[in-house]
Amino acid sequence: MTWLITGGAGYIGAHVVRAMTEAGERAVVYDDLSTGIAERVPDGVPLVVGSTLDAERVARALADHAVTGVVHLAAKKQVGESVDLPLHYYRQNVEGLRVLLEQVTGAGVPGAPGVSSFVFSSSAAVYGMPDVELVTEETPCVPMSPYGETKLAGEWLVRATGRATGLATASLRYFNVAGAAAPHLADTGVFNLVPMVFEKLTENAPPRIFGDDYATPDGTCVRDYIHVLDLADAHVATARALRSSPGRDLTLNVGRGEGVSVREMIDHINAVTGYDRPPTVTPRRPGDPSRVVASADRITAELGWKAKHDVQDMITSAWEGWVRLHPEAAR
16 A cells, blocks of 8 residues: 655654554655654655645645555644634644545545545544543543644544545544654654753753642643654554455554653653753643543554553653754753
């Protein structure tokens, strides 16, 4: 099969492209490069620069490269920004997906053999503030931001399209992604805990903890962290499962099933980086749930997939990437 990977020049997307090609799959990257980096795309993998809102460009990419499967990662993903720009997020994340699915399932793509499989990048943000020890795929979805809403709406759209057309579909609900396969593939954004702590350490400032009065063992929020390498491998396993099971419909958590508190993560980061900077505690951020940890039982049962990398691996590899971009941070 040939897989069109939208957002394949982004942080997660580049790792998915790498994993797919290393597994012997053919890949084509489709990315508008608004946040993606062209240099992340491996040699020999075609890069089509375009928006998923551009129906003609999408149709041409599908036809020119004889695409038979799609992994859709292209999306806007900053929770706070989505609160300020909800219309922008719905247009990019929902309308962009609708246009893509329309072209994927339409019969009017000259020369295309037909797309049979569609993997959708979803998020644990669809759950909102679950009051459970482990979040299963049956846990009610009550997203707390426009970003989370667009991901849940995307799942509905993908599932409904699959049922109507026979397209095999999967929605992967990512938990907290960290780490890198190589320094040049590291996350360049500073929107998640690990790079946010790196940034503070580099500035010789204390890392911040947003609230230490939660109902958790040390009072700080608990999250499930997944290495981007494991997440990429989950995409390969999912793509192959859909290829072998036409019409299949999967919704899967992608996490380790282990919770780590914010304070514990900062302690790990200090140990890996060589810094010894105690964090400062600031007030809670609105909407932060105390605990969000995945049950990964379903993805193991369905695909035989299980995370291999631990928090130490995530932080060490992420730090190598950070130092590559910020050499002043090295100690």
